Amino acid sequence: MAKVITITSGKGGVGKTTSTANLGTALAMLGKKVIVVDADIGLRNLDVVLGLENRIVYDLVDVIEGNCRLRQALIKDKHNGELYLLPAAQTKDKDAVSQDEMVELVDQLRSEADYVIIDSPAGIESGFKNAIAGADDIIIVTTPEVSAVRDADRIIGLCEAAGKGHPRLIINRLRPKMVRSGEMMSVEDLLQILAIDLIGIIPDDEAVITATNRGEVLVLDKNSKTGKYYMDIARRITGESIKIDPIEDNPSLMERLSGMFQGKR
Amino acid sequence: MTEYITIKGARGGLRLHILDTCEWTDAFVALQKQLTDGAALLQGMKLSLDLGHRELSPQALDELHNVMRNYQTDPVDILSESRTVRAEARTMGFIAKPPMPKSTTVEVEQTSTVMTRNVRSGQIVRHHGDVLLLGDVNAGAEVIASGSVMVFGRVRGVIHAGAMGDRSAVICAIELSATQLRIADLRARAPEDQGQKIPEIACIEDTHIAVHAWHEYRR
Structure with missing residues (x-):
């Protein structure tokens, strides 16, 4: 029976889809059978990020409306035979699916994989509610920005109200240099506000943009540090206990010099 | 009267x-x-x-x-x-x-309540009486009480004490960085600069809400 994990955030553009694609791929690389589900009906992008757009025939709404069988709608990933995508419909909207239908669909998926990862739409309306309805676990993605943290806090409250236990947190797009200079909220600041367990930190990395545009995911690149951070999160999902290290980068010469004068470092 | x-x-x-x-x-x-x-x-x-x-x-x-x-x-x-x-x-x-017979109704005057939780963005806690909260009130959250509100934690949201008009109500917190404080019919906005992170208490003095460090407050 699969474990169902929903990736959500409240605010848009913080990296839900990128995280879903990377974690799905990483889990598949660990030998798990994974289905990633795009629950953002009407605004699908998980297929684009995975580079599977041109293979879509049927989608999630087709399955729910009975236009096709579930297995017909599952698209096998081009890199990894253990990873499947259930794409969202692009021509419908969020009202095309009800919470009960979503729970039923998720239950069908459970017998097909080890992990089902659902990419939630932004917002707190029906699309979000559908995405968490069938989830066993919830992972919240946020960036170190006040607005994203505020929305994450709201989402945590809603998840708790929906009886979804203790969500875990991915902090995305951290810039260690800005944190050091006090221009960006630190991991500690975020955890103090949100008061939930951290499952991983991802640095701000331009390679994410180029990879996304090419329909590749970073975990496939063995030299990518960011890919390795995603792989660590995937291992933590499978139950391995891996220490969460602070994101390293090399402080610039100026920073080191000023640090020396202040008697630090 | x-x-x-x-x-x-x-x-x-x-x-x-x-x-x-x-x-x-x-x-x-x-x-x-x-x-x-x-x-x-x-x-x-x-x-x-x-x-x-x-x-x-x-x-x-x-x-x-x-x-x-x-x-x-x-x-x-x-x-x-x-x-x-x-x-x-x-x-x-x-x-x-018909009004319920007196013996079967659980009726109380103002009561105090103790809550152990974080009040998160978008959540509102309402209570008739005093509120003692063990946890944080995050930005975007509200606590409204007819009595006083005491928070053993950080306040970044909105607190309204004395919401039925009681001007003697107070608000206190380990860290009072509320976006807005209201007591009875008065309101106060937090100063723009980050205040000191020490326990504070807010109460009405004459016509405005005053905030004091906990150890300086004398009733």
Whole structure:
């Protein structure tokens, strides 16, 4: 029976889809059978990020409306035979699916994989509610920005109200240099506000943009540090206990010099 | 001064008992004032009006119905000993019941409550009485109480103490970085610069809300 994990955030553009694609791929690389589900009906992008757009025939709404069988709608990933995508419909909207239908669909998926990862739409309306309805676990993605943290806090409250236990947190797009200079909220600041367990930190990395545009995911690149951070999160999902290290980068010469004068470092 | 309105916490809401031995006009004016003063607290709560033994004309009930509809979107229960008042109230869309026998109702005056939780963005805690919260009140969250609010944690949201008009209510917290503080009918905004992170207490002094360090506060 699969474990169902929903990736959500409240605010848009913080990296839900990128995280879903990377974690799905990483889990598949660990030998798990994974289905990633795009629950953002009407605004699908998980297929684009995975580079599977041109293979879509049927989608999630087709399955729910009975236009096709579930297995017909599952698209096998081009890199990894253990990873499947259930794409969202692009021509419908969020009202095309009800919470009960979503729970039923998720239950069908459970017998097909080890992990089902659902990419939630932004917002707190029906699309979000559908995405968490069938989830066993919830992972919240946020960036170190006040607005994203505020929305994450709201989402945590809603998840708790929906009886979804203790969500875990991915902090995305951290810039260690800005944190050091006090221009960006630190991991500690975020955890103090949100008061939930951290499952991983991802640095701000331009390679994410180029990879996304090419329909590749970073975990496939063995030299990518960011890919390795995603792989660590995937291992933590499978139950391995891996220490969460602070994101390293090399402080610039100026920073080191000023640090020396202040008697630090 | 005659207390026309007594407020009691009932299970899951509030019961407003309206004195039934005075002139209706006096009681009605007092009720409207109470609703205005306590709007922040009352609007989110299930209310019932206990009219006791008072007989009310259909016109007076209709007036009451209009007033309640303006203050409250939820239907209000009418409790009355009088069968005619109950029947008339039902035709207007009130839910009308005889007041429950005293022995079976769990009625309390203002009570204190202790909560162990974080109040997160978008969540509102309402309570008739004092609130003692072990946890944080995050930005975008609200705590509204008719009494004082004490927070063993950080406050970054909005706190409204004395929400029924009690100007002696206070707000205190281990870290008081609230976006806005309200006590009774007054409000205060946090200064733009990050305040000192020490335990503080806010109370009304004359015509404004003052915030003091905990150890400097003398009553």
